[in-house]
Amino acid sequence: MWSHQHIIICTALSFVISAEGLIEVFGYEGRDINVSCHYDERFKDSEKYFCKNDCGSSDVLITTKQKNKGKYSITDDIKNRIVTVTISDLQSHDAEKYWCGVTVWGIDTYSEVKLHIKEDRCCDPVNKTQSIEEGSVTISCPYDSQSVNKLKFLCRGNRPSTCRQQAVITSNNTQNGRFRLSDDRKSRIFTVTISSLTLNDSGSYLCGVQRNSGSDDFSAVELEVKEWCCVESKDMSGIVGRAVTFQCPYPRHHHNNMMFLCKGDQRSNCTYITYQGSVTLHNVNATFFSVVITKLKSEDSGTYWCRSDPKWSVGNYTQFHLTVEEEEQRGVSEESIIEALYWLFAALPVLLLILIIILVKVCKPKRRQLKVEAAVDMNTSKLEAADAQDVTSGEDLYQNYDDPAIRSQQRACKEQRSVQFFEDYEDEAQYGNISTTEDIYRNEFFLKTQS
Incomplete structure (x- = not known):
């Protein structure tokens, strides 16, 4: 057929003029497009092709004998009598007129195709x-x-x-x-x-x-x-039986609004909490309000939401994650250790002072007891020395025993030593703040034996 170029051209022009309809195809840049053309049943065994311009030999893009050629591919559905040409990677210069042709004896038949190319984007506005x-x-x-x-x-x-x-x-x-x-x-x-x-x-x-x-x-x-942009999301902890405070910031223009607190994993299905009993509303000012739960329970653990608008809107609520623990289950925190050390160092001087006072109280009586014992020993030594003197003067005593004046003098000396002993002893006892009945009786017995 391609050798009869002039016949094809005339046939093509005649076909275009007498054609009942035009096949318009719309494609997008960078995408693929399928062009489908019907033919009569009598042409089912004929060769089909796809061409452009005047469909000369250089204008034929692909035939059913080739299957694939460059960016073109072709299939022939004989049962439904449809030939389909696929053009891949469409570009703006691909927008032109094409022909679906069928090779027959004599004059080929054609269907005109108009391809439109658009950008693969949309839209303004x-x-x-x-x-x-x-x-x-x-x-x-x-x-x-x-x-x-x-x-x-x-x-x-x-x-x-x-x-x-x-x-x-x-x-x-x-x-x-x-x-x-x-x-x-x-x-x-x-x-x-x-x-x-x-x-x-x-x-x-x-x-x-x-x-x-x-x-x-x-x-x-x-x-x-x-995003549901919380003013702030906070993690909180509490102890059973104690209090916890939720501090909820809100926009200034919500100052006259109702202040809400609810509990639930999602704000859309949380349960609102009434301000009564152990739950109270406090400190409503221009920037935040506070909700206090005075006596926590284990079941108070969970997620809480507070807001200042009847409708949930961006930026007017705070999310809290509260964990309530039993007191004995709480671990020793770093703050607790620091606080304990602080009080220990603060009380250390007082403890040292108490220890010094106790040591003084314990050691002072022992010191006084030692002084009393030393005084008794001293007096005993004095008495022994006096006895020794009396013994050494025994010879004189016997020699002058018969002399009344001498006996009177010796008796006066002994009484003077006894009086001196008691004076010394009373001084020592008064200094040591100690006096025992046993010492008194011992001294009286001594005086009797000496008289």
Whole structure:
């Protein structure tokens, strides 16, 4: 056929003029596109090809005998009488006129193909919407009157080329997990509601309406999911029977609002706590309020939330994680050790003073007892010395015994020594603050024996 170039050209022009319809195909840069052409049953065993321009020998891009050639590939579905050509990695210069041809005896037959190339991105303008973590959001997607009965869908990302194939929900299946689609045909708006939002739901979305011819119709949405940004998240601990205080900051413009405290793993299903009994509200000022639980129980452990707005909104609440322990189960903390050492060093001087006083009290009586014993020994020595003197003067005593004057003198000396002994003894006893009955009787016996 390619040797009869002029016949092909004329046939092509005639075909274009007499053709009942034009095959228009829309593709996206960087993506692949399939071009499908029907043929009569009588041509099922004929060679098919895909060409451009005038379909001269240099314009033929691929034939069914080649299967693959460069960026083109071809398949022939004989049963359904459809030949399909795939063009990969589309570029803007690929947008032109093509022909699907069938080789027959005499004049080949052709189908005209018009390829349109678009950027694989969408769209201007972009509708922006916001919501909060764990909340919900509704995306509105308007469409024209010609699309009332068409397929509607929503996909993630910003690539129209794969949107319908990767749709998260369509009008044929209006509920898909967290996604729900509703179509208000009177207002010509379909909406998609996303519940239980997470931070990962942030990003670009495309609302799509399928077209029977041409590219699908899209509108772009940018969703921002904000984190439930606590003023602060705190870990707290308490002891059974003791008190704990939750200090909850809040925005200044919430000063006249109700102050809430609730308990639960999730803020969306927590149980609100009433301020009565052991739970009281304190110190409401311009920046924070305090909630005090005076007598903790083991079951008070858990997650708490406090807020200052009837509606949960970003930045107006604080999260607490409270752990309540039995007192004997609490380990010795570093603060407890430091406190014990502080009090030990503070009390050390007092302990030393008490120890010194005790030592003085114990040692003083022993010292006095030693002094008394020394005094008694001294007096005993004096008496023995006096006796010795009397013995040495015994000869004189016997010699002068008969002399009355001498006997009177000796008696006076003995009485004087006895009086001196008692005076000395009383002085020593008074100094030592000790006097015993045994010593008194001993001295009286001594005086009797001497008289």
